[in-house]
Amino acid sequence: MLSSHLTAFGTWLTYPGCLCICLAVLLRARPSLRSADQRGLWLAVATAGVAMVLDLPVVTGTARDLTGTGHAVDLVRNLTGVVSAGAVLCFVFAPVGSRRLRIGLFGATGTVMAVLTVLDLTAPAHPSHSVIATGGPAPSFAYWLTLIATHMVANSVCLVVCCWYGLRTDDRLLATALWLFAAGTAFAGLFWTGRLLRLVLDVEWVWPYLPLLINLHAVLRAAAVLVPTAAALARAVTDARTVWRLWPLWHALVGAVPHVVLTGRRTRLLELLLPPIPRGLLAYRKLIEIRDAMLELDHYVPPGLPLLARDHVRPHGLTPAQADAAVLACVMREARRAKLAGVPRCAMEAESFPLEAAPLLLPRREHPTTLTAEKTHLIDLARAYTSPPARSFAPAPAGHVAPHGARRESPAAREAPRRV
Numbered sequence: 237m238l239s240s241h242l243t244a245f246g247t248w249l250t251y252p253g254c255l256c257i258c259l260a261v262l263l264r265a266r267p268s269l270r271s272a273d274q275r276g277l278w279l280a281v282a283t284a285g286v287a288m289v290l291d292l293p294v295v296t297g298t299a300r301d302l303t304g305t306g307h308a309v310d311l312v313r314n315l316t317g318v319v320s321a322g323a324v325l326c327f328v329f330a331p332v333g334s335r336r337l338r339i340g341l342f343g344a345t346g347t348v349m350a351v352l353t354v355l356d357l358t359a360p361a362h363p364s365h366s367v368i369a370t371g372g373p374a375p376s377f378a379y380w381l382t383l384i385a386t387h388m389v390a391n392s393v394c395l396v397v398c399c400w401y402g403l404r405t406d407d408r409l410l411a412t413a414l415w416l417f418a419a420g421t422a423f424a425g426l427f428w429t430g431r432l433l434r435l436v437l438d439v440e441w442v443w444p445y446l447p448l449l450i451n452l453h454a455v456l457r458a459a460a461v462l463v464p465t466a467a468a469l470a471r472a473v474t475d476a477r478t479v480w481r482l483w484p485l486w487h488a489l490v491g492a493v494p495h496v497v498l499t500g501r502r503t504r505l506l507e508l509l510l511p512p513i514p515r516g517l518l519a520y521r522k523l524i525e526i527r528d529a530m531l532e533l534d535h536y537v538p539p540g541l542p543l544l545a546r547d548h549v550r551p552h553g554l555t556p557a558q559a560d561a562a563v564l565a566c567v568m569r570e571a572r573r574a575k576l577a578g579v580p581r582c583a584m585e586a587e588s589f590p591l592e593a594a595p596l597l598l599p600r601r602e603h604p605t606t607l608t609a610e611k612t613h614l615i616d617l618a619r620a621y622t623s624p625p626a627r628s629f630a631p632a633p634a635g636h637v638a639p640h641g642a643r644r645e646s647p648a649a650r651e652a653p654r655r656v
Contacts (some may be wrong), residue, residue, distance in 0.1 A: 239444065246448025253451035254292060260458035263465055276327035277417070277596040281461050283320035287313050288454055296364075310365035311356055314383055321390035324421070337604050348386050355379040361466040367435050367607040368443070370400045377435070384432045391425040394418070413463040420456030475519035476508050478611060482522050483507075485618035488531035489568065492575040496528040519611070527615055535581040542567055544631045552625050561613075561620035568621065583651035 261282045268278035289295060290313035299309040322345030328336055356365075359375030367373050373380045399420035405411050427449040430442035434606055483504050490497050498521070499512040511518045545566035549559050 242448055243342045243444040246445065246451055249451040249455070250292065250447060253454035254285070254288045256458040257288060257454040260579060261462040262462050263328070267464070268461075273330060276323055276330055277461065280320050280323035281315050282458050283323060284457065287320060288450070290316065303637065305362040307362065311353070315349050315352060316498060318345060318352065318383070318386055321345070321387050322348075324390050324394045328394050331401075348382065351382055353527060355382065367431055368515050373435060376539045380431070380435050384428050384435065387428045388425060388432070391421050391428065394421045395425060405421040406568065409463055409467050416456050416463065417458035420453045420460060423453040423456065427453065441514040463477055466618050472515060475516065478519040478615065479508060479522055480504070481615050482526065482618050483518075485614070486522050488572060488621065489526060489533065493529040493532045496525050498525070501617075520607070523607075523614060527610075530568060533568060534576060535573040536574040536579060537567055541570055545570075545629060548629050548631075549625050554625075557616065558620065561616040562623060562625045564617055565620035565623065565626035568617075568629065569626055569629060617622060 253579045261278065264274075264278055265282075268274040280348065290309055296306045296309055300306045323342055324336060325341050329341070339469070355378055362369070362374035365374060365379075367380055395418055398414045398421065402411050402414035402418060405414070427446055430439075430446050430449065433439040433442055487504075490501070494501075502512070507518070513521060542563060545563045546559075548566060549562045552559075554562055
């Protein structure tokens with residue numbers, strides 16, 4: 237029962253598997269052809285995709301309808317498969333960098349293709365290539381043995397090398413691609429092992445599983461090729477999410493300090509769909525513009541304001557990180573309001589600010605000073621900027637914020653008994 241389901245699934249997977257490998261080849265064509273390191277891998281997958289397309293029932297059926305035989309399609313398909321095997325070996329031996337080895341692989345691939353062509357042309361008339369043809373393998377036993385041995389050697393070497401480097405690399409993306417390619421190679425190796433068993437020992441039970449094996453090979457190799465594309469897409473989604481979450485804070489701050497924006501201001505959705513700069517730099521640009529706006533608005537923060545903000549935030553029961561973000565959000569809201577109201581800049585040196593206000597524009601000290609830490613810090617600030625503590629912060633315009641150069645006593649200090 238299970239075997240019939242696996243056979244049916246393998247047959248159904250023929251067209252999706254072929255579609256996956258073709259899409260992977262098209263999506264990765266431009267970057268792969270530009271990179272010498274990826275060119276062999278792309279060629280191996282591309283030629284495997286061509287061979288799979290030529291093996292589709294609709295293709296072989298159309299060829300028979302037009303020419304009365306599928307012989308030419310079968311020969312081209314198998315020769316393309318040999319090219320794929322040679323490209324696989326070129327890919328796995330690329331780190332060696334030996335020109336002599338590369339020339340030897342080209343020569344071996346060409347020799348196998350020539351041998352197969354001669355064996356096909358000198359064989360008795362045959363309408364198609366098949367291991368289970370009536371009267372024995374067509375075109376010949378030697379033809380299929382040569383073809384199967386070529387693929388098995390290439391797949392065995394590829395599997396060993398991919399596993400070897402996959403276990404030793406520290407690059408997670410490279411390791412993922414290598415393991416996916418190794419898994420696809422393993423399924424291809426099982427496919428050709430099944431054909432060898434059918435050819436040599438006439439084992440029949442393996443035959444129904446061969447479509448599943450070769451189609452799983454296609455899906456996994458396509459996934460291996462698409463690992464860089466998937467990683468780039470994941471980064472793009474993460475950056476878009478970052479820009480979306482930073483937008484309210486960015487929009488509020490640059491509204492008060494518009495000169496920090498290096499490009500024209502647009503709507504939130506249009507900024508994401510049609511960014512004015514390369515998409516990979518959009519989130520980084522927003523971080524820089526927010527930071528520049530904060531540094532400019534810092535000149536509109538009187539010395540006593542951070543202490544007022546901290547006293548205002550304390551009753552809300554926030555964690556230390558949330559409290560820091562909320563205090564800074566309160567300060568930035570008031571600084572923005574002062575800037576828009578035309579209040580003169582506070583001509584204060586950094587040394588004259590209260591001790592608690594000094595680190596407000598920086599991430600918490602235990603965080604590493606990396607772009608990721610900066611992004612996390614500003615996302616926390618953006619969340620706090622629209623939170624109830626920040627929205628409800630409204631210090632009295634007179635008397636509560638110390639004048640320039642004066643320090644404001646905290647409520648605790650006022651309540652403490654005075655020394656006589």
